[in-house]
Amino acid sequence: MNQAGFPLLSLITFLPLVGCVVIMCVRGDEETVASNARWTALWTSLIVFGLSLILWFRFDPSQPGFQFQENIPWLGGEYGVGYRMGVDGISVLFVLLSTALTPICILSAWEAIHTRVREFMLTFLILETMLVGLFSAQDFVVFYIFFEGVLIPMYLIIGVWGGARRVYSAVKFFLYTLTGSVLMLLALLAMWHYAHTTDLAVLLNTHFPPGMQIWLFLAFLASFAVKVPMWPVHTWLPDAHVEAPTAGSVILAGVLLKMGAYGFIRFSIPMLPHASAAFAPLMFALGVIAVIYTSLVALAQTDMKKLIAYSSVAHMGIVIIGFFTFNPQGISGALFQMLSHGVVSAALFLCVGVVYDRLHTHVIDRFDGLANRMPLYAAVFMVFMMASIGLPGTSGFVGEFLVLVGALQVNFWLALLGSMGMILGAAYMLYLYRRVIFGVITKPDLKAILDLSPREVAVFAPLLVLTLWMGIYPTSFSSFWDASVGAVVQQHSAAVAGAKAAAMVPHGPRLVLARAIAP
Amino acid sequence: MNWTLALPELVLAVCSMGVLTFGVLRGKDSTLACTMLSLGALLITIVLVLATPFGVAYHGQFVEDSFALFSKVLILAGSALAMIASLDYNAAQRIDRFEFPVLVLLATVGMMLMVSAHNLMTLYLGLELQSLAIYVLAAFARDELRSAEAGLKYFVLGALASGLLLYGISFTYGFTGTMDFGRLAQVLIDPAHVSAGLVVGIVFIIAGLGFKIAAVPFHMWTPDVYEGAPTSVTTLMATAPKVAAMALLLRVLATPFGHLLGEWHLIISIVSVASMLLGSLAAIGQWSIKRLMAYSSIGHMGYALIGLAVGTVAGYRGVLIYLVTYVFMSAGTFGCILAMRRRGRALEKIADLAGLARTDPMMAVGLAIFMFSLAGIPPLAGFFGKLYIFLAAVQAGNWALAVIGVLTSVIGAFYYIRVVKVMYFDPAEEAFDPRPAALSFVGVVGGLVTLFFFLFPGPIVGAAQAAAQVLLG
Numbered sequence: 001m002n003q004a005g006f007p008l009l010s011l012i013t014f015l016p017l018v019g020c021v022v023i024m025c026v027r028g029d030e031e032t033v034a035s036n037a038r039w040t041a042l043w044t045s046l047i048v049f050g051l052s053l054i055l056w057f058r059f060d061p062s063q064p065g066f067q068f069q070e071n072i073p074w075l076g077g078e079y080g081v082g083y084r085m086g087v088d089g090i091s092v093l094f095v096l097l098s099t100a101l102t103p104i105c106i107l108s109a110w111e112a113i114h115t116r117v118r119e120f121m122l123t124f125l126i127l128e129t130m131l132v133g134l135f136s137a138q139d140f141v142v143f144y145i146f147f148e149g150v151l152i153p154m155y156l157i158i159g160v161w162g163g164a165r166r167v168y169s170a171v172k173f174f175l176y177t178l179t180g181s182v183l184m185l186l187a188l189l190a191m192w193h194y195a196h197t198t199d200l201a202v203l204l205n206t207h208f209p210p211g212m213q214i215w216l217f218l219a220f221l222a223s224f225a226v227k228v229p230m231w232p233v234h235t236w237l238p239d240a241h242v243e244a245p246t247a248g249s250v251i252l253a254g255v256l257l258k259m260g261a262y263g264f265i266r267f268s269i270p271m272l273p274h275a276s277a278a279f280a281p282l283m284f285a286l287g288v289i290a291v292i293y294t295s296l297v298a299l300a301q302t303d304m305k306k307l308i309a310y311s312s313v314a315h316m317g318i319v320i321i322g323f324f325t326f327n328p329q330g331i332s333g334a335l336f337q338m339l340s341h342g343v344v345s346a347a348l349f350l351c352v353g354v355v356y357d358r359l360h361t362h363v364i365d366r367f368d369g370l371a372n373r374m375p376l377y378a379a380v381f382m383v384f385m386m387a388s389i390g391l392p393g394t395s396g397f398v399g400e401f402l403v404l405v406g407a408l409q410v411n412f413w414l415a416l417l418g419s420m421g422m423i424l425g426a427a428y429m430l431y432l433y434r435r436v437i438f439g440v441i442t443k444p445d446l447k448a449i450l451d452l453s454p455r456e457v458a459v460f461a462p463l464l465v466l467t468l469w470m471g472i473y474p475t476s477f478s479s480f481w482d483a484s485v486g487a488v489v490q491q492h493s494a495a496v497a498g499a500k501a502a503a504m505v506p507h508g509p510r511l512v513l514a515r516a517i518a519p
Numbered sequence: 520m521n522w523t524l525a526l527p528e529l530v531l532a533v534c535s536m537g538v539l540t541f542g543v544l545r546g547k548d549s550t551l552a553c554t555m556l557s558l559g560a561l562l563i564t565i566v567l568v569l570a571t572p573f574g575v576a577y578h579g580q581f582v583e584d585s586f587a588l589f590s591k592v593l594i595l596a597g598s599a600l601a602m603i604a605s606l607d608y609n610a611a612q613r614i615d616r617f618e619f620p621v622l623v624l625l626a627t628v629g630m631m632l633m634v635s636a637h638n639l640m641t642l643y644l645g646l647e648l649q650s651l652a653i654y655v656l657a658a659f660a661r662d663e664l665r666s667a668e669a670g671l672k673y674f675v676l677g678a679l680a681s682g683l684l685l686y687g688i689s690f691t692y693g694f695t696g697t698m699d700f701g702r703l704a705q706v707l708i709d710p711a712h713v714s715a716g717l718v719v720g721i722v723f724i725i726a727g728l729g730f731k732i733a734a735v736p737f738h739m740w741t742p743d744v745y746e747g748a749p750t751s752v753t754t755l756m757a758t759a760p761k762v763a764a765m766a767l768l769l770r771v772l773a774t775p776f777g778h779l780l781g782e783w784h785l786i787i788s789i790v791s792v793a794s795m796l797l798g799s800l801a802a803i804g805q806w807s808i809k810r811l812m813a814y815s816s817i818g819h820m821g822y823a824l825i826g827l828a829v830g831t832v833a834g835y836r837g838v839l840i841y842l843v844t845y846v847f848m849s850a851g852t853f854g855c856i857l858a859m860r861r862r863g864r865a866l867e868k869i870a871d872l873a874g875l876a877r878t879d880p881m882m883a884v885g886l887a888i889f890m891f892s893l894a895g896i897p898p899l900a901g902f903f904g905k906l907y908i909f910l911a912a913v914q915a916g917n918w919a920l921a922v923i924g925v926l927t928s929v930i931g932a933f934y935y936i937r938v939v940k941v942m943y944f945d946p947a948e949e950a951f952d953p954r955p956a957a958l959s960f961v962g963v964v965g966g967l968v969t970l971f972f973f974l975f976p977g978p979i980v981g982a983a984q985a986a987a988q989v990l991l992g
Binding site: 074075116119141144145148149151152155156159160166167170171174175178179182183185186189190192193 | 876877880891896897898902906909910913914918921922925926928929932933936937939940943944973976977980
């Protein structure tokens with residue numbers, strides 16, 4: 001049995017579904033149902049968050065392996081598949097991120113969602129189940145089911161409660177991500193067939209033949225690149241963000257974008273060291289393009305949500321660069337960047353949501369001089385904007401700095417190009433901030449706009465605390481994954497060194513190429 | 520000779536005669552009673568099937584084994600669901616004649632014979648019994664032009680397919696001297712007995728059976744017949760007969776011709792790929808949900824055929840699991856389609872579903888579950904069907920089929936989620952008439968199996984495994 005003494009992870013994963021059942025049982029007129037659904041969803045997600053705090057306190061960071069494990073045979077004794085749950089240092093904080101952001105999303109949707117409230121809360125709780133399950137799955141089949149299961153609630157959230165072009169975005173989101181996922185399914189089947197198990201703990205220590213690794217890596221890439229999203233398959237993201245309701249954007253940017261990057265660090269890098277090393281230059285190239293190109297695109301945006309969406313692509317590019325440096329600083333920094341981006345981009349979308357709720361638009365030109373009427377809002381927005389840029393003292397700085405340190409050990413130019421992201425990030429964020437917040441109010445409908453309500457303050461307060469806490473004392477977060485990251489790095493270098501020792505191998509040239517580009 | 524092995528079939532045949540007599544004597548208003556009696560007969564038959572011992576009877580013409588057991592239970596479940604679903608629809612369409620349940624029972628007897636056939640002759644008899652009953656059913660709304668056309672079309676093309684099948688059987692008999700599955704398998708162990716004529720015979724048999732499962736290029740009749748036949752009949756056609764024909768194809772190719780895998784696996788692979796491609800591409804442009812389901816069924820048979828083309832126990836098992844998920848998904852879907860009725864008029868346009876999420880949330884949730892499941896999205900049943908099929912393909916190293924399979928499933932997902940889109944994203948139209956309880960029942964049964972398949976896959980996979988092992992001896 002695990003540390004908690006009871007199946008904690010399953011409880012966290014499936015408790016939201018209990019909330020769903022309760023919501024479905026509510027009867028009465030529309031107003032009663034809506035109000036009951038809101039409160040039930042909020043309390044469910046708060047209880048889930050409370051339970052997940054046990055993970056925070058009882059997790060043993062010195063252990064690199066999986067903890068809080070559960071294992072039940074499943075799929076009719078089909079060889080090697082089981083309902084296995086467990087978290088290690090890499091995944092545990094993402095479970096917490098999901099459970100922390102869900103109540104915030106529900107709070108933010110309190111008034112913004114006024115049609116079909118019950119259905120909205122239902123899909124949101126189902127989404128929470130999928131996300132938590134995804135990060136706490138310790139079995140590939142279980143992981144895959146949650147990974148793809150996310151599609152259904154997200155499709156409905158974008159399509160039902162989104163803006164004008166919601167249907168187009170929803171379908172695009174669905175088909176892009178499904179295409180990637182099914183290719184990963186093939187990789188799953190190949191690994192299952194090869195290793196005779198889908199237990200991640202075993203797969204992590206299985207040595208796949210180098211030739212097979214190349215194909216597996218490509219299949220994973222197809223899936224994870226869409227979810228990250230990496231250039232050039234990022235185009236669904238701005239569309240989905242613009243049209244999604246605020247709460248949808250928040251969970252999309254906060255947690256869903258982490259799924260792809262999590263896939264890389266959970267599967268591609270530890271399980272396929274040779275292919276990862278061979279493809280590292282490609283990944284660097286894609287990462288750098290994402291950072292520079294999407295930052296430039298962000299500069300030209302006229303829609304706040306689109307701008308932040310493009311900045312997300314740029315930030316995730318940094319994450320990808322960090323992972324493929326294969327050194328502790330780079331990977332640790334990338335994980336930190338993921339966590340930080342989860343909080344900061346979620347907060348930025350909430351900031352957009354605040355003005356959207358008042359004016360029902362997020363076109364930048366519709367706003368000016370908000371600081372005059374909304375000083376509190378301007379201050380909050382500024383903190384998150386600075387965190388997004390990566391100002392020291394905020395969470396954004398730690399991750400980007402560590403990634404750049406890691407990148408510097410690989411290649412000077414890589415680090416230089418990667419750091420362009422910070423400069424361009426400062427450019428587009430400050431430009432956005434100036435246009436929206438500063439100046440004088442000229443638009444008549446802005447003259448009576450109200451500052452943050454107590455509910456909105458309650459939404460922002462925890463995110464604000466987290467952003468500063470992560471920036472000022474990052475160790476309290478990074479200590480969770482240090483042991484796991486160390487194990488990943490060690491395993492990777494051992495595998496690559498082993499390949500070097502057997503230098504005459506058929507895949508030598510690719511490795512040589514990799515090192516020639518990244519000496 | 521142990522004639523009791525065929526007791527379930529005998530009982531069901533006698534019951535159908537009994538119901539017919541009852542209907543004739545009671546006259547016009549006996550439809551409900553006849554349907555109830557028929558349902559009772561199906562239930563008794565399921566119990567009998569479960570109790571029947573395994574063995575071979577009637578001089579090796581009839582076999583009862585775990586494969587037959589598995590298929591029969593599924594066939595009976597499919598027939599029963601289709602019969603329940605037909606109740607209110609037939610009454611509303613004024614085709615509630617007592618012959619309907621009788622014909623369904625006769626078709627079911629035929630299907631049970633098909634999966635128990637151990638001789639090419641038994642196979643043919645079972646197939647014809649099933650087909651003749653369904654030809655009549657397709658034209659059951661005899662005053663309606665479309666239905667009569669569907670029945671005629673189905674009959675002409677079906678008769679052609681039967682002819683091809685018979686022709687193939689005669690070739691096989693001519694070149695091997697036997698029609699018994701067991702003896703065919705023995706004879707064909709020796710490659711010297713494999714002649715070009717025999718291969719021609721096998722190709723004809725595959726063509727004949729391919730027509731019955733509506734695989735490309737023998738699929739032409741499907742959209743027209745699905746659309747023209749009364750929806751209650753379409754429900755039947757989409758469930759039980761598909762299981763029977765696919766099971767028959769499995770048994771024929773795996774048992775007597777199992778050693779000739781090298782000869783037929785390429786044909787099956789091509790048919791499979793063509794079906795998946797056509798099923799996913801042609802459905803995109805459809806506006807009628809019945810035609811959409813017709814193309815969808817073509818695609819799904821393509822996926823199932825991957826398991827057959829692989830030619831391993833895992834592959835055959837995959838096909839059987841796929842059939843289980845498919846039967847419940849499509850029964851549920853048709854349950855929803857049958858409930859599409861406004862002011863007494865039956866509807867079948869996809870656009871008629873607009874805004875269903877507002878007017879009837881429960882039905883919308885149900886249909887959404889079926890659509891996502893047909894698209895193969897986890898954790899719904901359809902995903903597990905595909906998982907086992909693709910797993911078998913990967914295990915056998917047949918990457919081409921697996922890759923084409925997953926890519927076409929993405930294309931297919933487009934039109935399934937379009938149905939969800941219409942229901943959830945489009946502005947609401949007038950509400951449908953209240954759902955009859957029988958249809959809700961079918962939808963709930965299908966929905967529960969589809970939704971909770973992942974909780975209890977063990978027994979189903981185990982039974983499918985046992986059934987698949989029988990095929991390879």
